[in-house]
Amino acid sequence: MDKKKKRLIVRGAILLILAAAIVFALTSKKETKVLAVGDKAPNFELLNMDGEKVKLSDYEGQGVFLNFWGTWCPPCKKEMPYIEKHFKEFTNKGVQVLSVNIGESEFKVDTFINQYELTFPVLIDKNKSVSRNSYNVVPLPTTMLIDKNGVIKKIITREMSEAEIVSLMESIQPE
Structure with a gap:
């Protein structure tokens, strides 16, 4: 395998890992509910x-x-x-x-x-x-x-x- 193909495969793998990390970060973020008038106040x-x-x-x-x-x-x-x-x-x-x-x-x-x-x-x-x-x-x-x-x-x-x-x-x- 020549250098160009190896470089392309490595770059592709890195891009795939970065894309997966971004998707994970965006989908796993915990939603914090915005409180509104009429809601029960969360205990703390x-x-x-x-x-x-x-x-x-x-x-x-x-x-x-x-x-x-x-x-x-x-x-x-x-x-x-x-x-x-x-x-x-x-x-x-x-x-x-x-x-x-x-x-x-x-x-x-x-x-x-x-x-x-x-x-x-x-x-x-x-x-x-x-x-x-x-x-x-x-x-x-x-x-x-x-x-x-x-x-x-x-x-x-x-x-x-x-x-x-x-x-x-x-x-x-x-x-």
Whole structure:
């Protein structure tokens, strides 16, 4: 066999392997469902800043203001003081705040918590399993309002004003 035929066979084999790899990658990709209003909120378990496990299901029967954020996100920085300001008032009315930081170090998150004097539960989604795989969160901030039955009532994918945060918290108060 001459050099040209060998080269052609080797190139053909390489192209066949590459094509098979591309087909495999495209067909085996796990589809992440995009959540919508009316869907049951997927349960999750993350650690809070004290290293304690927190599950969404722990808050069954209460409204949950589920906020995904990052320390580098300017809109997140703007709305955090408003969430903090109304956190205690609404906790007494059956609305819980769960704040999920997406993939940052505990040091960065702790520095942010201290800077903004946050007292509500802050969870860290270190490997982004909740934000990406369960909730398919893309822009930050993203806030999901979950009613006492665990159903998503509203999804906000932008910065919220103080008045809007109050109104949204009121909307998921259990009766």
